[in-house]
Amino acid sequence: MSLLVVGLSHRSAPVSILERASLPSDTQAKLLQDTLAAEPAAEATVLATCNRIELYADVDKFHAGVAELSTLLAQHSGVGLEELTPYLYVHYEDRAVHHLFSVACGLDSMVVGEGQILGQIKDALALGQDLHTAGRLLNDLFQQALRVGKRAHSETGIDRAGQSLVTFGLEQLAQDTAVENWAGCKKALVIGAGSMSSLAAATLARAGVAEIVIANRTLARAERLAEILAEPGGTGVAARAAEMVAVGDELGRADIVVSCTGATGLVLTGDAVEAAAAGRDEPLYLLDLAMPRDIDAAAHRIPGVRLVDIESLADASADAPMAHDVDQVRGIVSDEVAAFGAAQRAAHITPTVVALRTMAADVVASEVARLEGRLPGLDDKQRAEITQTVRRVVDKLLHAPTVRVKQLASEPGGAGYADALRTLFDLDPETVASVSRADLNDADVKNRGRV
Template sequence: MSVLVVGMSHKSAPVDLLERVALDTDSSVKLSHRVLENEYVSESAIISTCNRVEVYVEAERFHGAVDEVSRLLAEHSGLTREELVRHVYVHYDEAAVAHLFGVASGMDSMILGESQILGQVRDALSSGQAESTVGSALNTLFQQALRIGKRGHAETGIDRLAPSIVTAGFDAAGDIVTAPSSRILVAGAGTMASLAVRTLVDRGVEPQRIWVANRTFQRAFELVAAYGVSAVRWEALDVELSAADVLITCTGAAGTVFDRERIGAAAGDRPMSVIDLALPRDVAGDVRTLPSVEVVDLEVLAAQAANAELADDVRQVQGIVADEVRSFLAAKNASKVTPTVVALRGMATEVVAAETERVLARLGDDVDDDTRREVGQALRRVAEKLIHAPTVRVKELVDGPEGLTYADALADLFALDQTTVRAVTAVGGEPS
């Protein structure tokens, strides 16, 4: 069994295509369960963010799992399989591990080093645990990825590049966001909206200049209680929009919320900044043709990120990821050969016990206790010397494929009972 990821991100697909593949929470859960219906898949987890959708599985067969995951993604998005496969990427085994570790550390994000992805990876793991689609393999992998992401931020200055998509959007919009006279309207009250409000307050924007509108008024009111901002009902959105200098939108709606006519009527001839942090996009693409309106969306942020130069901090994080990938794979390989070693030692112990009993029975009752102990110890020393070199060698080889081949050869040469080997695997661990 090996980990496999089938995904699509801002690096492989245009934003309009990502919009079609985007998964909300319910869709992610349903897709994760459907993926598990495949006979070659034993575990699944899905990372779905504003700029990526990735399906991670623990798979027995590469091609069978890839075909099924691709088919399900195409079915969900309404794309043909041919349209989809032109924009997806597939990583398997070591490459899949390296990819997830890079994602969790922010190295594969639209904004290099952004920290928001850590929470999204954690959400994917928590959802998989709650839905029982994640087992021991993906749980270990994701926990390690989270640790690596935290390590990268703790040991380097990667946060200086951009801690989140929200801050990058605000930076791109410029001074109008924090200008003392600006009135800011936030459409939506989910995780991204909450982060936007918190970031505004942290940047010194007075709460009384921030209004939050959401279809569920109670969710908007929760932000009022948390940050002291104002809440407005969704039905009054156009009225508030006409008074806003900055619109920050992240509603999670399935289609366009703000079209050209709506924004144009609200803005008129006065300057307005629109920051669209949603995927699918809340703001229609032709809104950017309005002369007085500046639009910052994921497409703009992606273009800016493509021009960013790699910093020393980025290279340092990449080094951390590379080291952690090697350590993870070494531990994984060691866990695969350990059952064979334990089974070999168990077989040797059984042979020694049987031979000791047979020899002592032949010697009869005239043998004293010291002689009996000496006979048993001698047989154990012989057995230990015979298996010492093979067990040491297989442990030395676990960092490469030879270690696994050698473990299989040991099992064959010593005719180890595969039921015993599997039992050791199920229990886990090796006696000291």
Template sequence: MSVLVVGLSHRTAPVALLERVSLSGDALVKLLHDVQQDDCVAEVMAVSTCNRVEVYAEVDRFHAAVTAVSERLSIHSGVPLEQLSNHLYVHYEDRAVEHLFSVGSGLDSMVLGEGQILGQVRSALKLAQEQGTLGPTLNELVQQSLRVGKRSHTETGIDRAGASLVGVGLTLAERVLGPIQGKRALVVGAGSMSALSAATLQRAGVTDIVVVNRTHDRAVRLAQTVGGRAAEFGDLARELAEADLVISCTGATDVVVTADMVTAREIFLLDLALPHDVDPAVRRLPGVTLVDLESMQDDGIDAETDDGGRAEAVAAVRGIVAEEVAAYLSAERAARVTPTVVALRSKAADVVEAELGRLTARLPELDGRARDEVTQTIRRVVDKLLHEPTVRVKQLAESPAGDHYAEALRELFNLDPKVPRAVGSIEKVDMDTGKEVGR
């Protein structure tokens, strides 16, 4: 089994297409189960955000799995496969691991180094766990990617090197409105991105913050965290008329802010939703400025220029990713040979027991003390003979061609190919005896 990634992101597809492919709720759940039903897929997880849609799967056949995942993405998004294929990327085995670790570290984000992706990957992991589409391989890989992402943000300046989408939006807002301190800000939505938006506004010195959400209680709770006030969703048009700066990210499937809600005057709207919250037609209104994910993409805000030590931070994170990928792959290759080593020791133990049984039959007069001494001697001899090759094969297995050593071991000792696979499904195995323990 190997890990496969099939996806598209802001780097390979326009926002309009990402908007069509992005899935959430029941649609995302259906995609997970549909992909897993394919006979070449064992495990599956999907990351679907405002600037990426990726399916991670453990598969046993590369080409068949790529076809299966691509077709499911097309079916569930409604985007024809021939149109979708032009924007898809595929990563497999080592490259899939490197990609996920880079994603978790913020190296592949629209805004370099943004920390939102860690929460998004964590949510994807939780959903797959709840739906039963995740197994030990992807679970360990994704958990490790979260640890790598946290390490990257802790040990480097990648957080400072790339501002969040909200921070970039506020910078653009100040170009239009001037200093935003003293301005009235309206936050539409009460999810994680809206909470980040409200907190960023507060840190920027905005004291007049209004939160509007379909579920009023959530709007109240968010407003209280930033010393603002909550308004009813039905009052959205009135609040828009009084706001200078609007940030919207509701997760709704339809437009929330329509053109007829917005008055022609100086107002800045930041639409961070996918699909769009704000009707693009508002751009035609005098004085109205609308910035959304598509315009941010067109402006190339993810360019890796050297301002603010960005190049140094990127280099540091890439070094961490490379180190962690090497460690993960080394451990994973070593784990692959473990079932073969256990199967070998198990076979040796069976041979010892058979020979001891034959000895007992031939020398029934052998007293218990002598029989115990002979038993221990034979077992020590076998253990010593097997120790060096089993230790060595585990060391060699950490190399890129490590699987070949396990293969050679199975061939040399005529191990049943089914035995290592059976042993591999056991949660815990005593490496000395080859017996299952702890279950």
């Protein structure tokens, strides 16, 4: 089996395609279940954010895997395959590992170095584990990606190179305006109560906004976020929750609006924004971080309204900052990809080595039993000494070859050594497979406790 990723992102597709190809959480679950039902895939998980959709799978056939995963992405995203195909990218084996590690470090983000992607990778792994679609390969891969991302942020200055999308968006919103900071804003309206909206609310609170209103379809989540913001141990800002039906009224009283929901249609229409902007003395600032968009793009043409959305952020992030830090992170990624590949290749041969030693132990037991039949006068001490001697001989004969074959297997192109061992020693394929299944079950238990 081999690692394959098929996806699209802000680097490969225009925002108009990304908007239409977004995957709600229930659709992600159905996509993974259908991927496992497809013949080429043994395990799978999906990384879906506001600016990328990537389907990771362990497949036994490359071309069939690419065709199947591409078709499944098209079916579940609602974008036709012919329209979607030009924007898809494919990564295989080490290139797929390199891609995910780069993503985890923020190298492939719209804002280079942003750290929120680590939480999204963790969510992708958790989804695969909850649905039992992520097996040993994807568990190992995503766990290691999280470690690589954390290493990049702790060992380099990539954090200086990038900001969160929220911070970057607020900075872009303030450019070419009279706003020096957001402390002068009396009221902020945050639409949505997910991770991005929560980050936006906390960022605005720390910036000194006087009041924050959280509007969400599930009022309880909005109330909980408002409570956290208002707690003395939190930001201490004046915060309250509002139902979505009250967004129109709240919009008219807000100075800045940040929206990031999972809605499939517009949350704020052009007419609603125009009505809110009418008669205002101060500009109305709108930051749309949703994909697909929450705020009508026509709002940027309304007098007194300043709108920044994902599309304009993509244009503004074209400059590559902090080249030295980025180069450092790239070095970390390259080293970690090599180490991960070596570990996976070594792990691939382990079941074969275990099966070989099991066969050797069975031969020893059989020969000792035959000897006991021919020499019935052996006492317990003699029998134990003979058994131990035979075992030592077998262990010494197997030690150097098994150590060396593990070393060779960890090198590029070393996958064939497992096949060679099975052929040379005529090992039972089912015995090898049973060891693999046992290892997989053990790994699943351990990995589920680490997320």
